[in-house]
Amino acid sequence: MSTTVPPTEAVILEEEGPESSPRGGSGWGYLGSKLGGAAISLVMVILLGFFAFKILPGDPVARIARERQMSAEQIAQLREQLGLDKPLLQQFWDYLGNVFTLNFGESYVYKTSVSSLIGQYFWNTILLTGTSAVIAIALGLWLGQRAGWRHGSMFDRVTSGISLVLWSVPTFWLALLLLMVFGGTLHWFPTGGMTSPDPPGGFADVLDVLSHMVLPVLTMVAVVYAQYVMVMRASVIEEMNADYITTARAKGLRDDLVRTRHVVPNALLPAVTLVFMHIGGLIAGAVTVEAVFSWPGLGKLTFEAISGPDLPLLQGTFVVFSAIIIVMNLLADLVYRQLDPRVRRS
Amino acid sequence: MSIRNRVGVRRALTLAVAAALVALPVGAAHAQSPAGLSVAADATPAPDTSASATTLRIATSGHVDSFNPFTSIYLLPTNLIRYMYENLVQNDQQDGSPTKGLADSWTTDDGGQKWTYTLQDGLTWSDGEPITSADVVYTYEQMLTVPALAVANGNLVSNFASVDAPDDKTVVITLKAPQAPNPGSEIPIVPKHVWEKIADRSTYANDSNVVGSGSFLIDSYSANQSITLKANPTFWRGAPKIDRLQYIYYTNSDAQVQALRAGEVDFVGSLTPTQFDALKGAPGITTHSGEGRRYASYSFNAGMKTRDGQSFGTGNPALADVKVRQAIRQGIDTKALLKNVLQDQGVPGTSFIPASFAKWTLPADDSVVKSYDPDAAKALLEADGWVAGADGIRVKDGNRLSLRLLVDASDVTEQSTAEYFVPWMKAIGIDIQVESTDDDTISTRSVKGDYDIYFTGWSVNPDPDYQLGINTCANLPTDVDGSGGTTQDGYCNPEFDKLYAQQRSELDEGKRQSIVHDMLAMNYEDAAQVVLWYANGLEAYRSDRFTNFSLQPEKDGIIANQAGYWGFLTVEPASGGDAGGGVNVGLIVVGVIVALAVILAIVIAVIRRRRAGDRE
Numbered sequence: 001m002s003t004t005v006p007p008t009e010a011v012i013l014e015e016e017g018p019e020s021s022p023r024g025g026s027g028w029g030y031l032g033s034k035l036g037g038a039a040i041s042l043v044m045v046i047l048l049g050f051f052a053f054k055i056l057p058g059d060p061v062a063r064i065a066r067e068r069q070m071s072a073e074q075i076a077q078l079r080e081q082l083g084l085d086k087p088l089l090q091q092f093w094d095y096l097g098n099v100f101t102l103n104f105g106e107s108y109v110y111k112t113s114v115s116s117l118i119g120q121y122f123w124n125t126i127l128l129t130g131t132s133a134v135i136a137i138a139l140g141l142w143l144g145q146r147a148g149w150r151h152g153s154m155f156d157r158v159t160s161g162i163s164l165v166l167w168s169v170p171t172f173w174l175a176l177l178l179l180m181v182f183g184g185t186l187h188w189f190p191t192g193g194m195t196s197p198d199p200p201g202g203f204a205d206v207l208d209v210l211s212h213m214v215l216p217v218l219t220m221v222a223v224v225y226a227q228y229v230m231v232m233r234a235s236v237i238e239e240m241n242a243d244y245i246t247t248a249r250a251k252g253l254r255d256d257l258v259r260t261r262h263v264v265p266n267a268l269l270p271a272v273t274l275v276f277m278h279i280g281g282l283i284a285g286a287v288t289v290e291a292v293f294s295w296p297g298l299g300k301l302t303f304e305a306i307s308g309p310d311l312p313l314l315q316g317t318f319v320v321f322s323a324i325i326i327v328m329n330l331l332a333d334l335v336y337r338q339l340d341p342r343v344r345r346s
Numbered sequence: 347m348s349i350r351n352r353v354g355v356r357r358a359l360t361l362a363v364a365a366a367l368v369a370l371p372v373g374a375a376h377a378q379s380p381a382g383l384s385v386a387a388d389a390t391p392a393p394d395t396s397a398s399a400t401t402l403r404i405a406t407s408g409h410v411d412s413f414n415p416f417t418s419i420y421l422l423p424t425n426l427i428r429y430m431y432e433n434l435v436q437n438d439q440q441d442g443s444p445t446k447g448l449a450d451s452w453t454t455d456d457g458g459q460k461w462t463y464t465l466q467d468g469l470t471w472s473d474g475e476p477i478t479s480a481d482v483v484y485t486y487e488q489m490l491t492v493p494a495l496a497v498a499n500g501n502l503v504s505n506f507a508s509v510d511a512p513d514d515k516t517v518v519i520t521l522k523a524p525q526a527p528n529p530g531s532e533i534p535i536v537p538k539h540v541w542e543k544i545a546d547r548s549t550y551a552n553d554s555n556v557v558g559s560g561s562f563l564i565d566s567y568s569a570n571q572s573i574t575l576k577a578n579p580t581f582w583r584g585a586p587k588i589d590r591l592q593y594i595y596y597t598n599s600d601a602q603v604q605a606l607r608a609g610e611v612d613f614v615g616s617l618t619p620t621q622f623d624a625l626k627g628a629p630g631i632t633t634h635s636g637e638g639r640r641y642a643s644y645s646f647n648a649g650m651k652t653r654d655g656q657s658f659g660t661g662n663p664a665l666a667d668v669k670v671r672q673a674i675r676q677g678i679d680t681k682a683l684l685k686n687v688l689q690d691q692g693v694p695g696t697s698f699i700p701a702s703f704a705k706w707t708l709p710a711d712d713s714v715v716k717s718y719d720p721d722a723a724k725a726l727l728e729a730d731g732w733v734a735g736a737d738g739i740r741v742k743d744g745n746r747l748s749l750r751l752l753v754d755a756s757d758v759t760e761q762s763t764a765e766y767f768v769p770w771m772k773a774i775g776i777d778i779q780v781e782s783t784d785d786d787t788i789s790t791r792s793v794k795g796d797y798d799i800y801f802t803g804w805s806v807n808p809d810p811d812y813q814l815g816i817n818t819c820a821n822l823p824t825d826v827d828g829s830g831g832t833t834q835d836g837y838c839n840p841e842f843d844k845l846y847a848q849q850r851s852e853l854d855e856g857k858r859q860s861i862v863h864d865m866l867a868m869n870y871e872d873a874a875q876v877v878l879w880y881a882n883g884l885e886a887y888r889s890d891r892f893t894n895f896s897l898q899p900e901k902d903g904i905i906a907n908q909a910g911y912w913g914f915l916t917v918e919p920a921s922g923g924d925a926g927g928g929v930n931v932g933l934i935v936v937g938v939i940v941a942l943a944v945i946l947a948i949v950i951a952v953i954r955r956r957r958a959g960d961r962e
Contacts, residue, residue, distance in 0.1 A: 183605070
């Protein structure tokens with residue numbers, strides 16, 4: 001069986017090493033080190049979140065003042081209101097003090113607290129990206145194991161070909177194309193937003209949201225499912241050369257059963273890690289899709305905050321997006337350990 | 347073989363069951379929303395259903411800080427506040443001159459230091475309360491006494507000494523110094539009986555159930571989704587002919603165009619020339635190109651100075667030479683630019699007051715205005731001692747005539763303008779180094795004086811006073827980092843300042859016009875900037891649903907983004923127009939259900955097959 005250990009696991013085994021084995025042996029030690037790593041990443045993100053956007057060119061006040069005929073006194077008043085007249089270090093301390101209480105200050109544009117804005121828009125993003133992730137993962141893994149099982153076949157070539165082409169397509173371009181064809185020309189689906197401005201009420205509200213979801217979900221699925229296809233396909237191909245497959249076949253098991261019972265469960269292992277790692281990226285990748293389809297989510301909030309520049313909001317969404325990715329990576333580590341007894345044993 | 351057959355039969359059965367299952371909701375959905383019904387027309391049995399025909403839906407991407415008339419700064423809420431609250435004095439439709447607002451008439455005393463307004467008879471707020479001079483005094487006093495309430499319009503009351511109400515219908519504004527611009531303009535008057543009950547007026551969002559005096563009032567607001575305004579039947583000019591205005595959010599301007607084509611919105615503004623051309627001739631859509639109120643220019647760094655004369659910035663000293671700036675202007679073919687870059691959707695520019703303000707603009711046929719003449723430009727530089735070097739670029743006193751031009755990399759107009767500008771300058775012996783960067787960098791560098799030339803522009807209000815004011819020495823920065831001022835081009839000419847003071851207190855409009863003209867001519871000859879064009883506002887609307895939009899200026903003007911509230915005031919449903927063209931709910935439902943059915947069928951098939959395997 002040892003020959004079936006995929007290379008990724010071998011790397012993990014080596015990382016743990018003989019020295020760390022007393023600690024690595026205990027589940028708590030493993031959990032602790034992973035949690036510690038995640039916490040350090042999060043602190044770095046928070047620090048970066050302040051300085052990265054502070055060194056961006058552009059003066060938010062000058063930007064706001066361009067919208068209107070203002071006097072120097074009004075601009076000074078505005079600067080004071082936004083707290084931009086304080087020294088940078090003072091602003092940093094204020095930011096730090098606030099951030100650990102999950103308070104990112106008040107948005108320059110929306111004039112409400114960033115935390116409440118993020119709270120409002122967070123679930124819209126989760127709805128969109130969650131749906132896309134589920135569909136993309138299901139579709140990708142399913143197509144991937146099929147393609148891998150019959151690699152080289154027409155099905156494999158068509159599946160891999162289409163998914164790779166879609167993967168290479170710029171999200172923005174595909175989104176606009178779908179919008180133009182199915183929204184502007186065919187009028188099948190709405191061209192933007194999450195609900196109609198006057199929601200129909202009742203059960204029709206659900207359909208209303210669903211119909212608004214179709215194009216953005218389609219776009220997101222189309223551009224990401226290829227990576228699941230590829231991972232699953234590669235993983236299945238690798239498993240197929242293993243000795244236990246020959247054994248299974250020798251037992252007289254039907255081809256489909258060999259695939260579903262023996263190959264797929266083993267092949268799923270490396271895929272799961274990847275799935276979790278990509279979910280984080282998928283949520284962060286909502287920026288483009290939300291911007292094109294005017295979906296009122298965190299991505300759109302970020303997009304607009306950049307053009308502000310609405311620094312507190314930008315810092316808030318940056319920290320949230322980063323935190324999601326860190327948490328997902330952490331989960332990937334933990335779930336992987338849970339799924340594969342060999343990692344635990346080490 | 348037999349096993350395979352069994353599986354096949356099962357799969358077919360499963361699919362049939364799945365299809366039957368999903369057919370149920372399809373039927374239900376059809377019962378709820380008859381096919382062909384548009385989303386906008388919605389399926390609620392509420393009496394509002396018929397309103398869809400008279401809801402004008404406008405696509406927007408505008409920022410909203412609040413709808414508070416004291417603090418809101420962004421363009422979109424500013425426009426909506428124009429609809430919600432009448433000013434004492436309004437900008438008229440024809441050319442933006444002061445006209446009746448809440449005030450029926452006004453007189454001036456003490457050479458323009460004291461303004462007395464008489465309110466119209468029988469004015470009421472939308473809640474039925476009478477509008478009196480107390481409301482006007484209350485509004486102005488809030489701005490004068492609470493700094494946080496002066497953020498939006500503080501500059502308009504900075505010359506106010508006091509505001510009094512001798513009786514219910516009279517308002518007297520006493521100024522610190524006489525002024526010609528009507529002090530009752532541009533300031534929305536709020537109802538005292540509503541606002542005095544608000545505890546924190548500076549943070550009040552004012553985004554629902556607004557009590558106002560204008561044509562449309564905000565009914566509801568959902569950030570980044572929509573803003574709904576209801577017509578005010580008590581508006582003194584008469585109730586609008588439609589029931590509602592609805593602003594719908596589209597982040598992307600191409601998505602706005604598609605929404606118009608799909609009939610999800612009825613009006614789209616701020617189109618690019620390409621989008622505008624693409625919409626021409628589209629069924630049910632009418633495009634409109636109107637004279638805008640924004641100028642676009644190349645601004646020169648002629649040597650930035652603070653108010654007390656300290657130089658700062660990195661400008662090439664060559665531009666301090668007025669002859670060089672004049673030569674650059676003569677080397678630019680603005681007509682060709684307009685044709686090639688803006689597809690002729692605009693008017694060639696002279697100075698910084700757009701041609702749509704016919705009273706104040708510097709006429710194109712004015713004697714100071716120079717036309718494109720590269721030979722004259724070369725001669726001008728030659729006579730000034732700029733001699734062409736071996737590479738054709740001119741040199742004087744060891745200074746090579748090489749200038750940096752800042753261009754916004756994301757702006758197609760700026761990019762293509764530069765493509766024409768560079769060879770034109772080369773032809774007269776000036777080297778242009780294009781620095782393509784982002785908007786924020788340009789904004790920061792222009793304040794610090796870290797540029798030679800950059801592309802810029804302003805939207806101008808009907809009264810030219812503010813725009814002239816930011817060209818006076820008094821608006822230069824106070825600090826060498828460029829802060830503390832709002833100068834347009836860093837321009838400072840004491841003669842210009844003298845004329846500025848004169849026009850500001852000249853109550854005779856004819857005389858004031860002539861002073862303003864002299865100022866613009868002076869600024870033109872000083873060549874502080876080259877105004878390239880006044881771009882047209884490009885708009886498009888569903889003419890199959892709505893008609894009778896109003897323009898400002900009345901002739902050749904724009905519909906949205908006016909300095910007034912005329913655009914949607916007269917709009918009425920087109921005859922025979924209906925909510926058609928909306929999104930077909932039936933189709934959507936079918937599309938979604940079919941997608942779900944496929945997924946469901948696959949899942950069931952997989953499960954069934956696995957179970958079938960168990961049994962073997």
